[in-house]
Amino acid sequence: MFGNLDLATLQKLWWLLASVVGSLFLFLNFVQGGQTLIWQLGKTEREKSLIINSIGRKWELTFTTLVLFGGALFAAFPKFYATSFGGAYWVWIAILFTFIVQAVSFEYRRKPANLFGPLVYEAFLFINGAVGILLIGTAVGTFFTGSNFVLNEYNLVKWTNPMRGLEAAQNIFNISLGLFLVFNARVLGALYLLNNIDFTGMDNFKKRTRSAVLTNFIAALPFLLVVLIGLLTMNGFGVNPATGAVSIVPFKYLKNLIEMPIVLVILLVGLGLVIFAVYTARFQNKDNGIWFAGLGTVLVGLAIFFIAGYNNTPFYPSKVDLNSSLTIFNASSSHYTLTAMTYVALIIPVVLAYIAYVWKQMDSKKLKSEELEGPDAQENY
Amino acid sequence: MLEQIDFATVNWARAQFALTAMYHWLFVPLTLGLTFLCAFFETIYVKTGKEEWKALTKFWMKLFGINFAIGVATGIILEFEFGTNWANYSWMVGDIFGAPLAIEGIVAFFLEATFFAVMFFGWNRVSKGFHLFSTWMVAIGSNLSALWILVANGWMQFPTGMAFNPDTARFEMKNFFEVVFSPYAISKFTHATTSGFVLSSLFVIAVASYYLARRRHMLMAKRSIAVASVFGLIASLMLAFTGDEAAFVDAKHQPMKLAAMEGLWNGTSNAPIVAFGIINGMKEPGDFQDPFVVEFKIPGLLSLLANRQPGSFVPGINDLVFGNKKQGITGAEEMIEKGRLAIRYLDEYKKAKKQGDISAASSALSEFNKYKDFLGYGHLKSPGEAVPPVSITFYSFHIMAAAGTAIILIFLLFLFYSVRGNIERATWLYPIGIIFFILAFVAGEAGWVVAEVGRQPWAIQGLLPVSVARTDIAPANVKLTFFMFLITFTLLLIAEIRIMLKQIQIGPKEVN
Numbered sequence: 001m002f003g004n005l006d007l008a009t010l011q012k013l014w015w016l017l018a019s020v021v022g023s024l025f026l027f028l029n030f031v032q033g034g035q036t037l038i039w040q041l042g043k044t045e046r047e048k049s050l051i052i053n054s055i056g057r058k059w060e061l062t063f064t065t066l067v068l069f070g071g072a073l074f075a076a077f078p079k080f081y082a083t084s085f086g087g088a089y090w091v092w093i094a095i096l097f098t099f100i101v102q103a104v105s106f107e108y109r110r111k112p113a114n115l116f117g118p119l120v121y122e123a124f125l126f127i128n129g130a131v132g133i134l135l136i137g138t139a140v141g142t143f144f145t146g147s148n149f150v151l152n153e154y155n156l157v158k159w160t161n162p163m164r165g166l167e168a169a170q171n172i173f174n175i176s177l178g179l180f181l182v183f184n185a186r187v188l189g190a191l192y193l194l195n196n197i198d199f200t201g202m203d204n205f206k207k208r209t210r211s212a213v214l215t216n217f218i219a220a221l222p223f224l225l226v227v228l229i230g231l232l233t234m235n236g237f238g239v240n241p242a243t244g245a246v247s248i249v250p251f252k253y254l255k256n257l258i259e260m261p262i263v264l265v266i267l268l269v270g271l272g273l274v275i276f277a278v279y280t281a282r283f284q285n286k287d288n289g290i291w292f293a294g295l296g297t298v299l300v301g302l303a304i305f306f307i308a309g310y311n312n313t314p315f316y317p318s319k320v321d322l323n324s325s326l327t328i329f330n331a332s333s334s335h336y337t338l339t340a341m342t343y344v345a346l347i348i349p350v351v352l353a354y355i356a357y358v359w360k361q362m363d364s365k366k367l368k369s370e371e372l373e374g375p376d377a378q379e380n381y
Numbered sequence: 382m383l384e385q386i387d388f389a390t391v392n393w394a395r396a397q398f399a400l401t402a403m404y405h406w407l408f409v410p411l412t413l414g415l416t417f418l419c420a421f422f423e424t425i426y427v428k429t430g431k432e433e434w435k436a437l438t439k440f441w442m443k444l445f446g447i448n449f450a451i452g453v454a455t456g457i458i459l460e461f462e463f464g465t466n467w468a469n470y471s472w473m474v475g476d477i478f479g480a481p482l483a484i485e486g487i488v489a490f491f492l493e494a495t496f497f498a499v500m501f502f503g504w505n506r507v508s509k510g511f512h513l514f515s516t517w518m519v520a521i522g523s524n525l526s527a528l529w530i531l532v533a534n535g536w537m538q539f540p541t542g543m544a545f546n547p548d549t550a551r552f553e554m555k556n557f558f559e560v561v562f563s564p565y566a567i568s569k570f571t572h573a574t575t576s577g578f579v580l581s582s583l584f585v586i587a588v589a590s591y592y593l594a595r596r597r598h599m600l601m602a603k604r605s606i607a608v609a610s611v612f613g614l615i616a617s618l619m620l621a622f623t624g625d626e627a628a629f630v631d632a633k634h635q636p637m638k639l640a641a642m643e644g645l646w647n648g649t650s651n652a653p654i655v656a657f658g659i660i661n662g663m664k665e666p667g668d669f670q671d672p673f674v675v676e677f678k679i680p681g682l683l684s685l686l687a688n689r690q691p692g693s694f695v696p697g698i699n700d701l702v703f704g705n706k707k708q709g710i711t712g713a714e715e716m717i718e719k720g721r722l723a724i725r726y727l728d729e730y731k732k733a734k735k736q737g738d739i740s741a742a743s744s745a746l747s748e749f750n751k752y753k754d755f756l757g758y759g760h761l762k763s764p765g766e767a768v769p770p771v772s773i774t775f776y777s778f779h780i781m782a783a784a785g786t787a788i789i790l791i792f793l794l795f796l797f798y799s800v801r802g803n804i805e806r807a808t809w810l811y812p813i814g815i816i817f818f819i820l821a822f823v824a825g826e827a828g829w830v831v832a833e834v835g836r837q838p839w840a841i842q843g844l845l846p847v848s849v850a851r852t853d854i855a856p857a858n859v860k861l862t863f864f865m866f867l868i869t870f871t872l873l874l875i876a877e878i879r880i881m882l883k884q885i886q887i888g889p890k891e892v893n
Contacts, residue, residue: 057502060494063453068486070460075483078475078551085461086468086852093862096461097869103454104873107446113883115876153731154550156469158853333476334546334553344484351491358495358515361507371505379439379501 002342008329010338014076015309015328017345021069023301026181027294028062031055033189033216035102035129036182038122041193041212047205048122049110049372049380054196055189056106056381057362061355063099075341079331080316083157084139087149088165091139098124098132106381129189130182137181139165141174143308144230144253146237146319160320173234176226183220184297187213187274191281191290198366213289214282217274224271231307232257237317239327246314246322256311263306270299391851393859394466397866399833401458403826404870408452408877410825413527413574414581414616415445416520419500420513421608427513433892437601439504440889441585442516444881446501451877455870466859470840470850477543477554478533481561485529492522527577528570535565538832539634540841545753547730547746552844564630569832572623575616576828579788580821582613586795587818588885590811598888599805607799614792620785625686632687635842637701637767638835641774643683645697646672648705652695653678654686655779660772666702666765698771702764713758713767720759723752757844766838766846774835777827784817784824791817 002010034055042048074081085092101124108114109121147168148161161167168174190212199206236252239245249255257264273296277289309315314325332338372380419442426434460482464471471478499507499515507515536542542559543552554560586609589602631639639645644660645652658676684693696710704712726749733741761767791813798804836842840850852859 053502057498060453060497061491063457064486064490064494067457067460067490068483070464071479071483071486074460074464074471074475074479076479078479079472081464081475081479082468082470082472085464086466086471086854089465089852089854089858092461092465093865096458097865099457100454100869103457104450104876107450108876108880111447111880111884112887113879115872115879153735155472156853157472164854164858333479336557337476337480337554340554340557341480341483344480344487347487351487355491355495358499361511362498362503365506376504379443379504 002339005339005342007332007335007338010335010342011328011332012310013342014072014332014338015305015315017348018069018072018076019302019305019309020298021065021072022305023298025062025065025069026184026301027188027297028058028065029133029181029185029297030188030192030290030294031059031062032129032133033182033185033187034193035125035189036186037189037193037209037212038125041190041205041208043205043208046369046373047202050197050205050367050369051193052106052109052125053372053381054193054367059102059106063103066099076333076338077326077328077331078333079151079155080326082155083149083151083326083331084147084316087157087159088139088142088147088168089159090163091135091165091168094166095132095135095139098128098135102128102132110381129185133182133185134175134178135169137178138168138171138174140304141171141177142168143304143315143317144234144236145171145173146317146325148320149318149324150321151318151324172226173230176223176230180220180223180227183216183223184274186216187220187278188290188293188297190216191277191293194281194287195290196363196367198368200368202369210282210285213278217278237314237322237325239312239314239325241312244327244330246317246325246327248322252313253307256307256313260306260311263303263310266299266306267303270296270301270303272296273299390854390856390859391848393856393863394851395847397466397859397863398462400863401455401462401866401870402829402833404866404874405452405455405459406826406829407822407874408448408455409527410577410580411448411584412445412452412523413577414579414612415441415448415584416516416523417578418581418585418609418612419445420516420520421612422605423513423516425608427509433600434604436890436892437604440601441605442500443884444584444588447877447880447884449497451873454873458866465862466852466854467840467850468852470845473551473845473850474540474543474841476551477536477540477560480554480557481529481533481536485526485533489522489526489529492518493526496522524574527574531569531573532561532563532566534832535563535567535569536560537839537841538569538836539563539565539630540844545756547727547749548734550727550731552841565634568623568627568630572620572627572828575620575623576821576825578616579613579620579785580818580825582609582616582792583788583814583818583821585609586613586791587815590814591885592888593805594808594811598891601889603799603804606795606804610792610795610799614789614796617785617789617792621789624782624785628686629689632695635836636696637698638769638774638831639687640696640698640701641769641771641835642778642831644672644771644775645683645695646699648694648696648700648708648710650684650694651681651692652683652687653680654682655775657779658775660775662772664771666699666768698768702767712764713761714764716755716758717761717764717767719752720755720757720761722759723749723756724759726752727756757839757841757846757849760846760849761838769835769837774831777830777834781824781827781831784820784827788817788821788824 038048038051042051105121105124109118150158190209193209231253235248235250238249238252273292277293280286281289309328314327316326318324422438426438496515496518500519503512541563542556543554546553585605589605592598592602656677656679659674661672661674664670664672683695685691687695694708700710702713704710704715726745730742730745733745798807838846840847
């Protein structure tokens with residue numbers, strides 16, 4: 001069935017699948033956003049506990065989605081995996097580090113004899129939510145601004161900047177994308193808490209959470225503007241489909257939006273949904289904004305990945321040697337592997353279905369503070 | 382000691398992989414088995430409806446959760462480390478190696494991640510039946526993840542189902558099913574998961590023994606021991622069986638590893654197993670030194686285990702380095718020469734293609750095709766480089782095998798007293814249970830040392846040595862991350878052990 005598809009179709013399909021996984025990760029970053037809100041919104045031990053237990057029941061989904069994003073890129077675009085992880089070494093190591101400390105923090109924070117005390121584990125969660133997401137955004141920024149590497153005739157990578165990837169943080173566009181994602185994650189986090197926690201008798205806590213939605217959105221705006229203006233005005237990287245040669249193309253990403261109007265629609269609808277969610281949460285006292293903002297974030301994510309990889313655009317361009325740039329066509333796995341993996345991907349709807357079913361089962365009742373304080377209090381985070 | 386360490390990137394990258402993998406393997410076996418034990422316990426609870434089984438299930442689940450978190454923390458780095466420290470590897474074999482990693486994420490990790498939340502927080506949110514189902518899903522999910530990563534590891538030990546593409550300069554997959562159902566994949570999966578079941582059963586037995594010794598939670602402890610000793614006994618017998626299978630496939634596909642495991646330098650018919658021995662660490666390929674300082678051999682047994690044929694020939698390290706015409710063995714020496722030709726013709730092919738010289742390219746390619754199977758050997762500097770560290774491999778193998786055999790007896794003893802119903806009087810058995818729990822950790826780690834050190838210098842057996850597989854990066858970077866991981870993982874391990882011990886001390890909730 002899939003074996004009959006030509007290589008270019010499979011490559012585009014796998015860029016789509018990787019984009020979907022990456023965008024779902026951005027939505028699931030409500031966990032990371034929530035982690036950065038623990039101290040700000042949780043004024044009492046009970047409030048903190050509610051926040052941590054609310055997002056703590058979802059953290060593994062986010063984590064696993066990141067791992068799958070890595071795995072999917074490895075399987076479908078191994079040249080990216082080799083070039084970026086091996087080349088931009090320190091960015092990825094730093095990102096991973098924040099996820100390593102996150103993984104133990106929910107479980108260990110309140111357990112007796114945990115060596116560091118709860119504050120340190122809360123700090124780990126904050127670092128993961130703030131620094132981790134900032135650096136991921138910065139790394140995604142290099143999809144547009146380019147990196148410093150050369151590939152030899154055996155496709156092996158040599159990174160030409162001794163900062164090994166950290167140099168990406170010197171670029172205002174990359175940093176702005178990172179900060180936008182951090183504040184957007186905080187918007188999502190606050191929206192998720194609004195929807196997930198039973199705030200009965202905790203009006204101030206709820207009010208604080210509600211206003212955090214708007215304040216974080218306002219904080220995200222300038223960075224969003226820098227990113228949007230940057231995308232629309234910057235010189236981008238384009239690849240000649242006939243020769244495969246890469247060159248600098250003025251207004252390349254603006255052109256991508258014009259030449260792929262559907263992506264422009266996806267981007268605008270996505271942003272619109274986030275704004276709608278923020279507005280209804282703050283001014284109409286709605287609690288279900290997470291679904292609109294979540295879908296909106298997924299759409300914005302998709303638009304970012306589509307602009308970066310489709311329409312003859314190298315998704316991982318090299319600034320120092322244009323022709324080393326990675327495109328979805330030169331960085332992918334073989335026809336055979338992409339075909340095999342496409343069969344495997346047929347299981348994804350099943351996975352999404354059981355995740356949705358379990359999510360619904362688990363969240364049909366809101367999280368009450370009594371649950372965390374009863375005789376089974378020990379069993380919670 | 383320190384002078385001998387080569388401070389090059391590749392050795393720091395190796396050290397880092399060994400460090401992170403060994404830390405990860407402290408937690409994974411417990412996850413693999415304890416989740417099944419939790420599922421058994423909860424099944425009994427649902428069948429009997431007795432609250433004390435629920436309390437028992439919840440207690441072991443709590444310990445499972447503490448262990449699981451740090452298993453996740455140490456696991457993520459392994460996936461990405463292939464990219465960060467082994468970039469050339471990631472490109473050269475990513476077409477094959479990436480697939481099982483992605484499949485692991487899709488089919489296994491999401492099962493764990495999704496149903497884990499139900500297992501811990503769903504007691505009052507979902508039905509009893511759905512909760513039990515979730516616990517089983519976590520058990521199946523974690524073992525499925527082991528399946529896919531061990532398929533990947535099995536492929537590194539015995540690369541199959543692929544071909545080298547000179548244009549992309551990488552290996553590409555040709556047969557997915559050959560990769561998944563390779564004898565190594567099956568052998569690795571069964572051996573590693575059963576070792577996890579054994580270790581988890583010993584964990585339950587050790588904790589329960591502690592309670593019996595303290596005369597606390599006696600009923601819960603006895604019940605836990607009964608279930609764990611049955612599970613452990615079955616698993617330990619499986620472990621011995623799959624271990625035998627592992628040695629058999631090694632003999633076929635990694636004869637050098639097998640020779641190192643037994644310290645066999647000169648191949649022989651009717652080859653013996655060294656039941657006990659002290660290695661002469663100074664011995665080099667081709668010299669006439671005695672391989673052992675002290676040894677106690679069982680004649681003929683290695684021939685039987687390796688080839689399942691009494692009296693058959695088992696090649697030694699020297700045969701594999703220098704070749705053995707009589708036995709039809711091509712030595713590393715000859716393979717290196719052919720491999721260098723492969724590298725040369727590949728290079729000529731690349732250059733000719735770049736210059737558009739089609740006839741030169743095609744003649745270089747046809748020459749390359751003659752030698753391409755030896756491409757990996759062409760990167761070795763000397764035939765001696767094809768020999769793994771013999772002492773480490775030998776001792777690790779013998780510690781693992783001895784401990785694994787003794788563990789069967791321990792389960793038999795615990796089961797015997799459980800069935801007789803007087804385990805509370807067999808006080809002498811408790812410390813043995815605890816000691817063997819620790820020994821099982823040592824054996825499990827030793828097993829991985831045999832598997833991985835025993836196949837050095839190869840990242841992919843015979844195709845890609847570690848020296849080529851590495852990332853082009855200054856050693857200082859990798860050295861720094863090595864120490865970052867060492868410190869972080871050690872601190873987290875201390876935290877984990879302290880939390881675990883505290884929870885064991887607190888003990889399960891007593892149900893009246």
